[in-house]
Amino acid sequence: MRVSWQVFKSDGRVVEGQVFEPDQPSHKLILFCPGFPGAGATVFEQRHAASMAGAGYTLVVLKHSGTRLQGPQAPQMINNAARLMLARANGETHLGGGPSTVGDWLLEPLTGLKVLADRYESIDIIGNSFGALSSMWSLTMPDAPLGRIRTLLLMAGAQGFHGGGNPADVMRIWRPEFVSVARITEKVTLNEPEQVVADIRRCYQELPLRMKGLAEHIKLKYLVVTRDELLHLSDTEEFRAAIGGRGGIIIDDIDQGYPEHGLLAHDMPDYPTENLLSLI
Numbered sequence: 001m002r003v004s005w006q007v008f009k010s011d012g013r014v015v016e017g018q019v020f021e022p023d024q025p026s027h028k029l030i031l032f033c034p035g036f037p038g039a040g041a042t043v044f045e046q047r048h049a050a051s052m053a054g055a056g057y058t059l060v061v062l063k064h065s066g067t068r069l070q071g072p073q074a075p076q077m078i079n080n081a082a083r084l085m086l087a088r089a090n091g092e093t094h095l096g097g098g099p100s101t102v103g104d105w106l107l108e109p110l111t112g113l114k115v116l117a118d119r120y121e122s123i124d125i126i127g128n129s130f131g132a133l134s135s136m137w138s139l140t141m142p143d144a145p146l147g148r149i150r151t152l153l154l155m156a157g158a159q160g161f162h163g164g165g166n167p168a169d170v171m172r173i174w175r176p177e178f179v180s181v182a183r184i185t186e187k188v189t190l191n192e193p194e195q196v197v198a199d200i201r202r203c204y205q206e207l208p209l210r211m212k213g214l215a216e217h218i219k220l221k222y223l224v225v226t227r228d229e230l231l232h233l234s235d236t237e238e239f240r241a242a243i244g245g246r247g248g249i250i251i252d253d254i255d256q257g258y259p260e261h262g263l264l265a266h267d268m269p270d271y272p273t274e275n276l277l278s279l280i
Contacts, residue, residue: 001053005083006060010114013107016095018080020049020059029120030059030280033109033138035129035158036179037188038064042079043267044128051273060116062108065096066188073187099189102199105130110138117145124151124280129230129266132157133203139218140210151219151280156228156252156266160235161242162204170235174200208242220247221279225255227265250279 002021007014018041030052034041041061052059067077069087078084078095086092094100109125117123127135132154138144139152160170176193190196214220222236233249240247254272257265 001050003049003080005080008112008115010111013104013111014096015062015065015108015111016083017060017062017112018045020045020053020061022053022056022058024056026056026058027121028057029116029123030057031109031112031116031123031125032059032061033125033127033131033135034062034064035131035156037077037184038067039073039077039187040128040267042076043263043269044126045079047269047271048273048276052277055277058120060112062112063095064100064105064108064188065094066098066100066104066190067095068187068189069093069095071186077187094189099191101191102196106134106137106199106203107141108138109135110141110144113138113145114143117148120148123149124153125149126153126155126276126280127157128155129158131155132159133200133207136207136211136214137203140207140214146215146218149215149218151221152214153221153223153276153279154236155223155276156225156231156268157222157236158231159207159222159239160204160231161208161238162201169238170204170231171197171201173230208239211243211246214246222247222249223252223279224249225265225268226251226253227256229257229264230266 004019006019007016045061049059068074069092125135162169162171174197176197179196180193224233224236255265255268255270263269
């Protein structure tokens with residue numbers, strides 16, 4: 001297996017990512033779109049990257065712009081010592097050159113896809129937590145290169161329905177006081193919390209209509225964690241209904257939280273790689 005750090009540039013946008021390649025040339029790509037603030041990318045790399053490369057896939061794990069390159073959380077977030085050393089040499093403070101916005105994050109999968117789409121015969125996308133929103137938003141952009149995408153798997157995805165004044169809908173997890181706590185800001189630097197929440201609200205409001213037009217050849221699947229501390233099965237059911245009933249729901253009753261180790265069931269610390277591969 002070969003591991004490298006790559007920078008993807010398209011349409012004036014930039015996103016960085018860690019790439020895991022099998023020893024033999026691969027024509028199959030898995031693109032992993034991380035959550036909020038992105039620590040789950042390293043959890044995914046630690047548990048699945050080598051096995052996916054061993055199964056013949058190239059795995060690209062995107063890393064959010066605005067991720068801090070200095071401080072005690074940087075090694076855990078970046079998970080690449082060479083990239084951190086380069087940052088020290090160049091005086092860099094954040095991936096992407098500085099703070100970012102959720103609006104930019106929603107287009108990171110599109111930025112990567114525009115570079116990668118022609119390199120592989122088949123592409124499977126995993127949108128984890130917030131990455132469910134960014135992957136769906138990116139794939140429903142008019143210029144998204146969709147022809148070789150086979151599956152969109154929303155893994156503990158934050159999909160949901162917002163509307164009708166229901167205070168218990170999915171926006172309950174996105175509040176300014178939640179996105180501005182130290183455990184977020186010590187990892188990433190974003191715009192004002194109120195604007196972060198406003199961008200996410202707009203995403204939820206527009207996604208149902210956008211997803212009704214998603215290319216029919218893309219298989220849509222939802223992997224829902226039974227013990228998820230943040231999201232409920234009802235969030236996915238409401239979203240699925242809002243887009244016309246598209247997609248299959250798979251229940252993960254394996255994962256549990258390990259609070260003494262800083263892991264939630266939402267982080268899916270125990271889900272087997274072979275189960276993931278069977279879903280794409």
